[in-house]
Amino acid sequence: MEKQNRIERPQYLQELGKYRDTPLVKILAGIRRCGKSTILEMLKEELLESGISTDHILSFRYTSEALEENMSSKEMYLGIKMQMKDNERYYLLLDEVQEVSGWEKAINSLLEEENTDIYVTGSNSKLMSGEISSYLTGRYIMIPVYTLSFSEYLRFKQGDSHSKKDLLLEYIRMGGFPIVARSNFDESSAYQIVEGIYNSVVNSDITRRYNIQNLDLFHRVVKFVVENVGKTFSANAIAKFLKSEGRSLSIESIYNYLSYLEKAFVIYRCPRYDLQGKSVLKTQEKFYLADPSLKYSIMGFNPKSIASMLENLVYFELRRRGYDVYIGKKETKEIDFVAVRRDEQMYVQVCRNLPEDSDRELANLLELKDHYPKYIVTLDDLAGGNVNGVKIVHMADFLLSEEY
Numbered sequence: 001m002e003k004q005n006r007i008e009r010p011q012y013l014q015e016l017g018k019y020r021d022t023p024l025v026k027i028l029a030g031i032r033r034c035g036k037s038t039i040l041e042m043l044k045e046e047l048l049e050s051g052i053s054t055d056h057i058l059s060f061r062y063t064s065e066a067l068e069e070n071m072s073s074k075e076m077y078l079g080i081k082m083q084m085k086d087n088e089r090y091y092l093l094l095d096e097v098q099e100v101s102g103w104e105k106a107i108n109s110l111l112e113e114e115n116t117d118i119y120v121t122g123s124n125s126k127l128m129s130g131e132i133s134s135y136l137t138g139r140y141i142m143i144p145v146y147t148l149s150f151s152e153y154l155r156f157k158q159g160d161s162h163s164k165k166d167l168l169l170e171y172i173r174m175g176g177f178p179i180v181a182r183s184n185f186d187e188s189s190a191y192q193i194v195e196g197i198y199n200s201v202v203n204s205d206i207t208r209r210y211n212i213q214n215l216d217l218f219h220r221v222v223k224f225v226v227e228n229v230g231k232t233f234s235a236n237a238i239a240k241f242l243k244s245e246g247r248s249l250s251i252e253s254i255y256n257y258l259s260y261l262e263k264a265f266v267i268y269r270c271p272r273y274d275l276q277g278k279s280v281l282k283t284q285e286k287f288y289l290a291d292p293s294l295k296y297s298i299m300g301f302n303p304k305s306i307a308s309m310l311e312n313l314v315y316f317e318l319r320r321r322g323y324d325v326y327i328g329k330k331e332t333k334e335i336d337f338v339a340v341r342r343d344e345q346m347y348v349q350v351c352r353n354l355p356e357d358s359d360r361e362l363a364n365l366l367e368l369k370d371h372y373p374k375y376i377v378t379l380d381d382l383a384g385g386n387v388n389g390v391k392i393v394h395m396a397d398f399l400l401s402e403e404y
Contacts, residue, residue: 017046025139032123091117097121107120124263168379168399229295272286314395330368
């Protein structure tokens with residue numbers, strides 16, 4: 001990809017820079033096509049600019065198309081080792097490693113036996129499974145990669161004559177997959193591309209890997225989750241929904257399907273947190289989609305779904321900034337998000353419009369008597385000001401703010 005036609009993503013390079021030349025494997029993990037390979041390319045440029053010679057930066061791509069049939073971990077190890085001609089440090093940039101069975105063994109050997117600094121990417125959180133723990137215990141750092149944030153999206157749209165708020169509406173509808181953001185596709189073409197990404201995730205990372213036999217039932221579960229983004233529900237609710245359609249699926253299978261979608265970074269689980277008991281609750285979680293465009297590519301765009309997609313945007317913005325994110329529960333009341341980062345905490349309510357949507361949100365926040373920051377985030381043009389310590393901010397300003 002040409003350098004000038006690329007979205008710079010400095011926060012990922014800064015994060016990688018913290019761990020450069022440390023004996024840790026740096027793992028970039030996220031949904032397919034979210035930009036992991038491009039981050040590796042940027043890293044390569046950075047290494048070259050810092051004086052590392054080209055022949056000491058080794059890049060390998062392990063996509064299924066590029067792989068030798070059933071490549072073993074030993075073949076992976078030898079293929080890399082063959083390129084290492086001396087005892088100087090080598091920087092290994094290894095893309096989509098999960099396609100090689102037992103890749104962890106090869107990486108472990110290269111880390112232990114050679115003078116290496118290793119960076120890998122992957123699209124399936126099998127990267128975080130038992131194998132990686134047994135081979136790389138305590139010797140890897142996981143860096144989640146998400147689709148473009150709104151600030152990254154704006155960076156790429158520099159020169160566009162539209163206002164920030166118009167670009168926000170475009171971002172909500174079109175999503176943040178880099179392939180969509182860097183081209184001027186119309187909506188239906190964009191959704192077609194995203195549908196292609198979704199299908200490749202389902203086919204490569206889910207149905208083949210887990211040998212799912214009943215694809216129709218699997219897609220119905222996906223459809224239920226997509227329709228209910230931002231709502232609490234349980235596996236029982238999905239089972240009832242399927243039953244109403246004359247289908248039956250065990251609770252265990254539903255849990256498995258949700259787990260597969262999580263491991264392929266299609267959905268992210270947001271647990272509930274009891275603000276009184278200070279404990280994480282195991283029931284009635286919410287799920288959010290890796291990108292809003294996934295919903296629209298599967299279901300079509302519907303203005304009524306914007307409220308849940310606004311929540312989706314806020315959830316990922318908080319995750320990008322390093323917060324652990326929960327749904328807050330206090331007796332019968334709910335706070336959309338409780339965000340925790342080390343000793344910092346903040347509360348966020350999301351609503352589409354003021355004032356009709358905001359009274360409940362405001363009342364729930366005002367009941368919290370601590371001194372942590374509290375926000376209502378909305379698409380309303382009248383957003384602004386402060387009510388008894390609760391800041392009311394426009395979505396565009398919240399996504400671009402540097403104060404939290």
